[in-house]
Amino acid sequence: MTSKPQPKKITGYHAAAMIIAFFAVVVCVNLVMARFAVSTFGGTVVDNSYVASQKYNKWLEQARSQASHGWSVSPIKRVEDKAVMTLAQADGTALRGADISAVAEHPVGRTDPISLRFQNIGDGIYASIGSLPAGRWKLKINISYEGKKMTLAQDIR
CATH class of the missing domain: 1.20.5 (Single alpha-helices involved in coiled-coils or other helix-helix interfaces)
Structure with a gap:
C-alpha cells in the first residue's frame, strides 16, 4: 500500500x-x-487657471478681431528643413508683404524654443528663413500686415 x-x-x-x-x-x-x-x-497648459479665466473674454474678442481680417492660413507644412505656409486675403488673393515670425516649441519641452522668421517666396507662400529640426513642433505664429495682427498656433511634424 x-x-x-x-x-x-x-x-x-x-x-x-x-x-x-x-x-x-x-x-x-x-x-x-x-x-x-x-x-x-511637459508642463501645464496654463500656469494659473483663475488668471486664464479672467482673460477669457479678451481672448474671445481678439479671435473675433482676427476673424474680421478675413485672412486664411494654410496648415503649415515641412518642406525639407523649412516650415512653409500660404496666406490669402478674404477675396482669395495672395497676402504679400506680411511680417511673420514664429516660436517653435517642442510639445513636451525637451528642447529649447526656436525663433523663426518667414519670407515671402511667391504668391503668398512664406517659408522660414531658419531651419526647423525634424520632429513634432508647436508653432506660435504672429502675422502683421498693414497694421493688423493675427496670432495662431499650429502643429507641424
Missing part, C-alpha cells in the same frame, strides 16, 4: 511572505509608473 503524499500546509511564514511579495509588486509598479509620469510630463 502506497501512501498519498500529504499536501504542504501553509504556515504563518508562507502567508507573511505572500503578503509581503504582493505589496512589493504593487509598490514597484507604482514607482515605475510615477517615474514614467514625471519624466514625460
